[in-house]
Amino acid sequence: MTAMQVVFLVTAVVTLGGAVMVVTARNLVHAALWLILTLFGVAVMFALLNAPFFTVVQVVIYIGAISILMIFAIMLTRRVMQDSGPQVNPGWWMSILLALLLFGGVDPLLALGKALVSPDGYVLPFELASVLLLAALIGAIVVAWEKKS
Amino acid sequence: MGDPINAIANWLSGWLTALGLPASLVTVILMVLGVVVLASFVLIVDILLVWVERKVVARFQDRLGPNRLGPFGLIQPVADIIKLLIKEDITPVGADRIIYNIAPIMALAVVLLLWAVIPFAPTILGADVNVAVLYIVAVGALGTLGVIMAGWASNNKYALLGAFRTVAQMVSYEVPMVIALLVPVLLARSMGLQVIVNAQEPWYILVAPLAAIIFLITSIAELGRAPFDINEAESEIVAGFHIEYTGMKFGLFYAGELLHALTVSALFSTLFLGGWRGPFAEQVPILGVVYLFIKAFFIYWVIMWIKYSFPRLRIDQMLGFSWKFLTPLALALLIVTAILDKVIEGVSTPVYVISHLMANLIIAWGTVQLLRTYARFERKRVAEVRPVAVAPEADYKELIVQE
Numbered sequence A: 001m002t003a004m005q006v007v008f009l010v011t012a013v014v015t016l017g018g019a020v021m022v023v024t025a026r027n028l029v030h031a032a033l034w035l036i037l038t039l040f041g042v043a044v045m046f047a048l049l050n051a052p053f054f055t056v057v058q059v060v061i062y063i064g065a066i067s068i069l070m071i072f073a074i075m076l077t078r079r080v081m082q083d084s085g086p087q088v089n090p091g092w093w094m095s096i097l098l099a100l101l102l103f104g105g106v107d108p109l110l111a112l113g114k115a116l117v118s119p120d121g122y123v124l125p126f127e128l129a130s131v132l133l134l135a136a137l138i139g140a141i142v143v144a145w146e147k148k149s
Numbered sequence B: 001m002g003d004p005i006n007a008i009a010n011w012l013s014g015w016l017t018a019l020g021l022p023a024s025l026v027t028v029i030l031m032v033l034g035v036v037v038l039a040s041f042v043l044i045v046d047i048l049l050v051w052v053e054r055k056v057v058a059r060f061q062d063r064l065g066p067n068r069l070g071p072f073g074l075i076q077p078v079a080d081i082i083k084l085l086i087k088e089d090i091t092p093v094g095a096d097r098i099i100y101n102i103a104p105i106m107a108l109a110v111v112l113l114l115w116a117v118i119p120f121a122p123t124i125l126g127a128d129v130n131v132a133v134l135y136i137v138a139v140g141a142l143g144t145l146g147v148i149m150a151g152w153a154s155n156n157k158y159a160l161l162g163a164f165r166t167v168a169q170m171v172s173y174e175v176p177m178v179i180a181l182l183v184p185v186l187l188a189r190s191m192g193l194q195v196i197v198n199a200q201e202p203w204y205i206l207v208a209p210l211a212a213i214i215f216l217i218t219s220i221a222e223l224g225r226a227p228f229d230i231n232e233a234e235s236e237i238v239a240g241f242h243i244e245y246t247g248m249k250f251g252l253f254y255a256g257e258l259l260h261a262l263t264v265s266a267l268f269s270t271l272f273l274g275g276w277r278g279p280f281a282e283q284v285p286i287l288g289v290v291y292l293f294i295k296a297f298f299i300y301w302v303i304m305w306i307k308y309s310f311p312r313l314r315i316d317q318m319l320g321f322s323w324k325f326l327t328p329l330a331l332a333l334l335i336v337t338a339i340l341d342k343v344i345e346g347v348s349t350p351v352y353v354i355s356h357l358m359a360n361l362i363i364a365w366g367t368v369q370l371l372r373t374y375a376r377f378e379r380k381r382v383a384e385v386r387p388v389a390v391a392p393e394a395d396y397k398e399l400i401v402q403e
Helices: A002-026 A030-050 A052-075 A090-104 A105-116 A123-144 B004-019 B023-060 B076-085 B097-117 B132-153 B159-188 B193-199 B211-224 B247-272 B285-309 B315-343 B351-385 B391-403
Strands: none
Touching: A002 A030, A002 B023, A030 A052, A030 B097, A030 B132, A052 B132, A052 B159, A052 B211, A090 A105, A105 A123, B004 B023, B004 B285, B023 B076, B023 B097, B023 B247, B023 B285, B076 B247, B076 B391, B097 B132, B132 B159, B132 B247, B159 B193, B159 B211, B159 B247, B159 B315, B193 B247, B211 B247, B211 B285, B211 B315, B211 B351, B247 B285, B315 B351
């Protein structure tokens, strides 16, 4: 194992650990700070891939602009700083099942990773990004929906 | 002979390879060593900065400054550090302990990160990143983060207010700063600092003086130094975001601020004053380091000169200055420079310098005229007779009658 692989593994563990902490942290500011660590991990990944422009743009846009904006918004709404509600939906096992069915095993993951960065196929990344954004839109509406009690 | 750093690195790499270590490990060891050496060197300079700062402010205020410990008070910073180390370490009740402790480290580490891309000499530089200018902007964004963390984790409303002010200031002044940074990038056709230094024939302060001035002003604002120090305005919010910090944690903020000022000076020298350029710097690279630090300390002195000469601005004046004055000016400057640089492409150096200088002077003259018109308008507005609330005369007479 070369030294670069060690650096890659450490970065990967920190990035994924940070990502898990983003969704499990109870404190909103902590979640935002974990998110920054995760985004920084992605920036380090770009650096390891010899893509300095991506590294720097990742830091400028995601940490410098978006995260700072998020922290600012959170700090201005002190009331919801501590969330005591349930952290998972009742149907959490379904998403795990779905994820396992779709991405289970190493081979499909490898194929997916290669398809995402392949220079002559833009449909898959485009479709994936579209689905992700749509899910985020619907999720935002559901979260903001005023429940009639 | 003139480049001891690379000589040592080559000797070390040869020695490690001879020991039988794999090539990739040798590279990593050398990288880590380089980081340690650079960071230590910069931090040692930082200790000296404490003395420089106190001595210079004393001269500006017609005092002597530290003069008891050692020759010219040179050992004073060591005494300061010992004092900071043995002070009680206080964590306020309700503070977010981990973030509270990470914040001062962030504040200093972010400044150290900037030194990675500054070219010290033709052959001595940390990392030859080809997007170094963008890297500087990115690291500046991380600096904002340290301030937010300190302000929020302290569980103190003054600290939080200080953090809010700092962020508003940094976000506003980043805009003209980035636009001003684009001017040397445009002139050198590269974002790499080494390329920019190599392209400075002559120094860019002659070719783009307005961009240099805008960069200096916005950098001082990013530093949060007077006249832009509302984020730690003593009369309003005590000490701003680092109000709760004691001992060495406060020391880290202080050291970070001083070092940031020197870093900004070094960046200014690199972008506009030719960096390591000087007589014989190409033959004897180590001389370049000396030239860079002479220029950086001169700009550092200018920053202190400004700091101790101007009163503090109000927040609305400050943000207005950035959005209504610096940003449009920087934008106009960038457009004019871009067009002019394309139009006169290929002319001899004197013509190139004079035409850029003339364009800058014309923009400066136009700006001054606009400001004069605005000031005249403002004076008229203030001098106008305004209706004043007076008690109605009738009631007044009634009152007297009743008496």
